[in-house]
Amino acid sequence: MAKFKLAFEENFDYNGKPNPEIWTFQVGPKWANNEKQCYVDKLENCYVSDGALHIIATKSDDPNCPYESARIMSKDKKHFQYGRFVVRAKMPKGRGAWPAIWFMGTVKGQGWPACGEIDLMEFAGNRRTQVTSAYHTKTYNHSINTHKEGVLIANNLDTEFHDYILEWTKDHISFQVDYEEILRADKKPNDTFAEWPFDQPYYMIINLAVGGWYGGKIVDEDFPFHFEVASIRHFEIIEEK
Structure with missing residues (x-):
């Protein structure tokens, strides 16, 4: 049984853009998984207020970019290895919404999936009563249909905040x-x-995709999609038996 102590927390207790000392915006029009959004660095699509991070997916008049949303990462600013992560979040309403909180490995020269991916949470507005967790490696990944996935069924994922938790030690991930x-x-x-x-540093990514193989059918009448993250806490392991 591991014991933990608080090592890092992001409470979003400020206003404006996400803290640039921790977060970097990833921007561009082309993304994997058949996603339909462009990721942008705009305050209306990603901002901090009222004690939470807000990521908003919106419709656009640009035919080359029909939807705009945001994706932020802690790469090269804040990396993690082992511990317990507690991320408090509320899912967006809307068919086609695909929010995710996940981690990618940092070993140089190792592309996906060999670098390792830890998906703390994924949700689809088309399946609003379930949330999934998964991990991907060279041996276990969705491109060869060997990835490992867990599912939770609940009726209030997009109306209430929940704690999404990763416990990560040298011996297991939970x-x-x-x-x-x-x-x-x-x-x-x-x-x-x-x-x-998983015995290497990872960085965190928080994003809200639109459509794609996981998000599914997009219903324009459901926009905007609103994804909220109230806090992120990382607890280091101080004792493990």
Whole structure:
């Protein structure tokens, strides 16, 4: 049983753009997974107020960019390795919304999926009663239909805040919602980097995609989509038995 102490927290207790000492905007019109949005660096699509991070997906008049949204990451600014992460968030309403909170590995020369991906939370407005967690490695990933996924069913994901939790040690990763475990992976004695790339620093990504293979059918009448993150807390391991 691991013991933890608070090492980092982002309470979004300020107003304006996300703290540039922690977050970088990723922008552009072309993204993976058949997503339909352009990611932009605009205050109306990503801002901090009233004690929360707000990411808003909106319709656009630009035929080359029909939807605008935001994606921020902590790469090269704040990296993490092991510990417990507690992210308090409320999902957006709207068919076609695809918010995610996830982590990518930082080992140079290792592209996806070999670098490792940890998906703390994904949600689709077309399936508003479920939220999923997953991880991807060279051996286990969705491109070869071997990725590992957990699902939680609930009726209030887009009306109430919940705690999305990752417990990550050198021996296991555990995904939880309000401390209910929905997915766990334990490191096996013979695992190589291809199966277990999780003994390295990772950076965090928070984004709101539109459509794509996970988000599904987009209904324009449902816009704007509004994704809220109230806090992020990282607890370091101080004792592990």
